Amino acid sequence: MSTDHTRPAAPAAPAPANRDAPSLGTFSHDPQMPLSEMVAFYDVRHCAASEPASPTALRRPFIWSNSAVSLDGYLAFLEPGDEGPTGIVMRPTYPTMANVDYRMLQTGWAHSDAFIITGSILRDEPNAHIRVVFDDLIKYRQNVLGKPAQPYLVVLTRTGDIPATHPIFNPPDLPGHRDAKIIIATTTSGAARLPLASLNQQLNPPHTILVAETDDGTSVDYARLFDRLFRDYHVRHLDIATGGIVIKELIQGKLLDEVRMTQAMQLAGRMASDGRTRPHFFPAFDEHLFTAETAPHLRIDGVRVCGQRLLFLRMGVEYRH
Ligand SMILES: NC(=O)C1=CN([C@@H]2O[C@H](COP(=O)(O)OP(=O)(O)OC[C@H]3O[C@@H](n4cnc5c(N)ncnc54)[C@H](OP(=O)(O)O)[C@@H]3O)[C@@H](O)[C@H]2O)C=CC1
Numbered sequence: 001m002s003t004d005h006t007r008p009a010a011p012a013a014p015a016p017a018n019r020d021a022p023s024l025g026t027f028s029h030d031p032q033m034p035l036s037e038m039v040a041f042y043d044v045r046h047c048a049a050s051e052p053a054s055p056t057a058l059r060r061p062f063i064w065s066n067s068a069v070s071l072d073g074y075l076a077f078l079e080p081g082d083e084g085p086t087g088i089v090m091r092p093t094y095p096t097m098a099n100v101d102y103r104m105l106q107t108g109w110a111h112s113d114a115f116i117i118t119g120s121i122l123r124d125e126p127n128a129h130i131r132v133v134f135d136d137l138i139k140y141r142q143n144v145l146g147k148p149a150q151p152y153l154v155v156l157t158r159t160g161d162i163p164a165t166h167p168i169f170n171p172p173d174l175p176g177h178r179d180a181k182i183i184i185a186t187t188t189s190g191a192a193r194l195p196l197a198s199l200n201q202q203l204n205p206p207h208t209i210l211v212a213e214t215d216d217g218t219s220v221d222y223a224r225l226f227d228r229l230f231r232d233y234h235v236r237h238l239d240i241a242t243g244g245i246v247i248k249e250l251i252q253g254k255l256l257d258e259v260r261m262t263q264a265m266q267l268a269g270r271m272a273s274d275g276r277t278r279p280h281f282f283p284a285f286d287e288h289l290f291t292a293e294t295a296p297h298l299r300i301d302g303v304r305v306c307g308q309r310l311l312f313l314r315m316g317v318e319y320r321h
């Protein structure tokens with residue numbers, strides 16, 4: 001996907017946000033959203049995870065999530081026939097604003113060394129092009145950040161139920177677009193259930209099957225996965241592009257440093273027309289998690305408004321549990 005390359009080069013890394021004075025502003029209402037505005041808001045060159053107390057402790061990158069949510073916290077309408085969550089940012093009615101959101105989502109991926117999606121996203125979004133698609137961001141990664149054209153794309157799955165012909169395994173033959181190395185992060189039993197024969201016939205088959213599981217083998221152990229990504233794949237900045245099930249688990253494990261949220265000014269409600277429950281940013285409806293004393297606080301580091309319908313929030317997570 002091409003964009004206007006005559007725009008000014010990206011600025012140098014900004015100073016860390018002043019925690020008592022969040023950065024406030026308005027985004028250009030422009031489908032070709034300038035690189036300089038995007039980088040100024042989502043740069044992470046000044047962000048690092050805190051050092052572990054002991055040298056033998058597990059290491060991890062600096063980690064942020066990015067979600068587009070309705071005002072009541074839903075991530076997708078999930079109506080029969082829907083193939084993606086773009087209705088959440090009101091694409092049919094406000095396509096220019098939705099493009100700004102998409103450019104911002106991609107800016108997060110462009111700054112990352114790896115980003116994580118899930119098996120359930122691949123199943124719900126059979127047509128999604130989940131890679132850095134904008135040429136200006138690919139060039140920015142290569143020329144300004146000194147990174148490869150694409151970050152690692154990590155697919156998290158417990159079941160191993162991965163649609164083998166999904167577009168992530170068949171990117172177009174354009175400069176930089178076939179460079180994503182795909183890592184499938186799973187359990188021993190998930191690895192055994194992967195459709196490896198079909199996957200290996202695709203244009204960009206998985207690069208690695210990474211098993212990093214809990215002691216009982218029922219789930220991926222996030223701390224172990226992040227340690228492997230840090231040590232073996234040199235991942236220092238990690239974007240979580242998953243739904244809320246994973247985001248909630250990361251918050252429970254105190255593993256998320258930053259929450260990025262495009263708040264779309266519409267109300268969705270909990271249920272799709274066929275009775276399915278819509279995915280929520282923090283799906284903890286049936287479990288006790290926190291009290292007023294232990295609930296995580298979110299510190300607003302930056303706010304941007306786009307038109308009169310989208311609010312972009314960048315927030316640090318302060319754990320108290
Ligand atoms: N608006 C937005 O910003 C976004 C919207 N979405 C939408 O949200 C929906 C998905 O969200 P949600 O339902 O919350 O699901 P998640 O994307 O959080 O993924 C849940 C899946 O992740 C895998 N998984 C979760 N935890 C573990 C673990 N510990 N070990 C191994 N695998 C694990 C499992 O995959 P498996 O089933 O393969 O085993 C599980 O089904 C989709 O409809 C998607 O389109 C998604 C991202 C962003």
Ligand SMILES: Nc1nc(O)c(N)c(N[C@@H]2O[C@H](COP(=O)(O)O)[C@@H](O)[C@H]2O)n1
Nearest residue numbers: 066067068084085086105121128129262
């Ligand atoms: N549209 C959008 N905006 C955000 O801010 C998001 N975090 C997401 N999330 C995920 O990004 C992927 C892009 O899909 P499309 O190429 O737009 O179909 C997809 O996995 C979304 O769930 N989306």
